[in-house]
Amino acid sequence: MGSPAVLGAHRPLEEVDVRVSGPAALTAPALAHLRSLGAVVPGTPDARTGPARFTATGGGLGEVTAYTAWADVLPEADATDEATVQAATGMMHVHGRRDGAPRGLAVDYAATCASVLTVQGLLAALLGRARGGGGATDFATGADRAALLAISQYAAAANAPEAEAVTPAPGGPPFTAACGTRFELEALEPAPWARFWRTLGAPEEAIRAGWPAFQFRYATACAPLPEELHRTAHAASWTRIREAAASSGAEVCALHTLAGRAAEAAPDAAPWTLATFPGAGTPLTSAGDLSTDPLSAGALPLSGLTVLEAGRRIQAPLAAHLLGLLGADVVRIEPPGGDPLRGMPPCAEGVSARWLALNRGKRAVEVDIKSPVGQAELRELAAGADVFLHNWAPGKAEQFGLGAGHLAPVNPRLVYAYTSGWAGRLPDAPMGTDFMVQARTAVGEAARPADEPPAPSLMTLIDVLGGLVGAEAVLAGLLLRERSGRGVRVESSLLGAAETLTAPAVRRAAAGQDPRRPAGFRRPLATAGGWLAPADDSSGTAHAESARLRELPTDRAVAALRAQGGSATAVTTGLGALPEDPRLRGALTRDSHGSLVVPSPWRFA
Incomplete structure (x- = not known):
């Protein structure tokens, strides 16, 4: 474990074999990432139903097994596939807020997140073995756990004692130009927002009224904008809109297509890069090692490791949160006066419920x-840390003298992690924020079925998946450090996260197939007083029975469809009801502030 025999490894899973079985939806994204990390994955996993199983052996690291199921918290009958997981966890509700009714994501978002969590767990467990072998190894995760993690900020806000700063209501971008070009707009401050709309001639009252809803769309997953703003955009040419953005400081991005992405991107490209620091490696089990003593029996894999996190918004804070759940001591670097987002409403005992969802348990400096x-001061902190993680704007770290090249001499064994927007791979890229990345990478087309116009989800799909990919990259860097004896620079990106999510659709486009899901795909059916979501393979039967199901209460409609051999579950239509939902069997808890806590994404044995 961690012996000089593995010194000089170039990839973290070099000489590691991973045997995989299980349904493609739960295994395919993980397989692509495992191969990029150097693992040997023989054959193709079978497409049977039930949980997936991943067994990693070799490389002097022993054996680790991961189990990934659709249902690990929910009852199996209520979480049989992507559609039912999205429905039961509230994901359909959050994604559908813009439309005023629950809508299923046409991409396999929960399964993709679960796949990344599986790779994270494997890396973490192997790291624990490399550090001494006493920590937990085998583990389980589930698409339902991944989905609850993905909506955790929304659930925490919905269960806080205060109300939202802006009342959620249907509506939101994208906008449509006179020529029919659909586009996303980004403005992080009110001044560029106002200048953009004034340049296009929008009414002042609409400009003022629209800003709060636009600003909080990241938090509420909807943006009830004044209709005058949509009309103003529709009256302007695309050229005029781009000129208005350039002169105002706002940014716009036309919604790209999956066919266009197929022409410019490799669907299985690794979502991160790993590079060891130059110099001779030394085993981390030697004297003076920054790591702690070997792990005790039952310890979490990152116990004893320190992570410095200088993160904003979601991506980097979520990555650090996951590392903390794996046992790391996370020290959050905040500006003088503290993170202003601590007070973002709604609050629980004076602290933002959303902020707590990403940052509880961290120490702050x-x-x-x-x-x-x-x-x-930060260089001094980095000298005694194992990981430094940030998502500053491009070039800021170097400007501050805090880039990888500055910190490597201070701590040659540091894992320096940058979670970026674009990783410098798209020269024409707009601002690297969630909805702009969705627009540029055709997530807006992939996430909606063929009978809905392309539109980025106002749920922060890519920020969350970007945080998961960021944690995966850090874990890969830590394992590579353990095996090579060198510090590692890792970079992940929102672009990499988007490519992981859209890979199946891009492959269909590259093969000349229709990349979008058919009309009505994952659209819930109304019942007498609620909504029902059939599993994907039961959708035909459910839609044929829709008139009858509409007359039944939701529980009876679900039972009727199951009696015909189908699979279905009730759609969660209010996150405030999640804590009492019998399907979750008490899995949701409260922290010391009274804020809602979703279960850890892993169960280690």
Whole structure:
């Protein structure tokens, strides 16, 4: 374990064999990532139903087994595939807020997140073995756990004692130009927002009224904008809209197509890069090692490791949160006065419920990274850390003297992790925010069936998946550090996350097939007082019976469809009801502030 025999490894899973079985939806994304990390994955997993199983052996790291199911918290009858997981966990409700009714994502979002969590768990368990072998190894995860993690901020807000700053209501971008070009708009401050719309001649009252809903769309997954703004956009040419954005400081991005992405992107490209620091490696079990003593029996895999996180919004904070759930001591670097998002409504005992969903359990240190004193303080902290993680704007770390090249001499065994927007791979890329990435990478087309116009989801799909991919990259870097004896620079991106999510649709487009799902795909059916979501393979039967099901209460409609041999579950239509939902069997808890906590995405044995 961690012996000089593995010194010099170039990839974290070099000489590791992974045997895989299980349904493609739960295994395919994981397989692509495992191969990119150097694992040997023989054959193709069978397409049987039931949970997936991943067994990793070799490389001097022993054996680790992962089990990934659709249902690990929910009853099996209520979580048989992607559609039912989305329905029962509230994901359909959040994605459907823009439309005013629950809608299923046409991409396999929960399964993709579960696949990334599986790879994370394997990397973490193998890291624990490499660090001494006493920690937990085998583990289980589920698409339902992944889905609950993905909507955790929305669930925490819905169960806080305060109301939202902006009342959720249907509506939101994208906008449509006079020529029919559908586009996303991004403005992080009110001044560029106002200048953009004034340049296009929008009424002042609509500009003022629209900003709060637009600003909080990340939090509420909807944006009830004044109709005058949509009319203003529709009256302008695409050229005029781009000129208005350029002169105002806002940014616009036309919704790209999956066919266009197929022409410019490899669907199975690794979503991160790993590079060891130059110099001779030394085993991390030697004297002076930054790691702690070997793990005790039952310890979490990252116990004793320290992560410094200088993150904003969702991507980097979520990545660090996951590392904390795996046992790391996470130290959050905040500006003088603390993170302003701590007070973002709604709050629980004075602390933002959303902020707690990503940051509970972290220690905080206030550092002015713009000052020489603060930069020196952060370098000192990095000297004793195992990971430094940030998602600053491109070039900021180097400007502050805090890039990988600056910190490697301070700590040659540091894992330096940058979670970026675009990883420098798209020269024409717009601002690297969730909805702009969705627009540029055709997520807006992949996430909706053929009878709905392309539109990015206002659920923060890519920020969340980007956080998961970021944690995966850090774990890969830590294992590579353990096996090579060198520090590692890793970079993940929202672009990589989007490519992981859209890979199946892009492959269909590249093969000349229709990349979009058929009309009505994963659209829930109304019942007498609620909604029912059939499993994908039961959709035909359910739609044929839709008139009869509409007359039945939801529980009876679900039972009727199951009696015919189909699979279905009730759609969660309010996140405030999740804690009492009998399907979750008490899985949701409360923290010391009274804020809602979703279960950990893993169960280690």
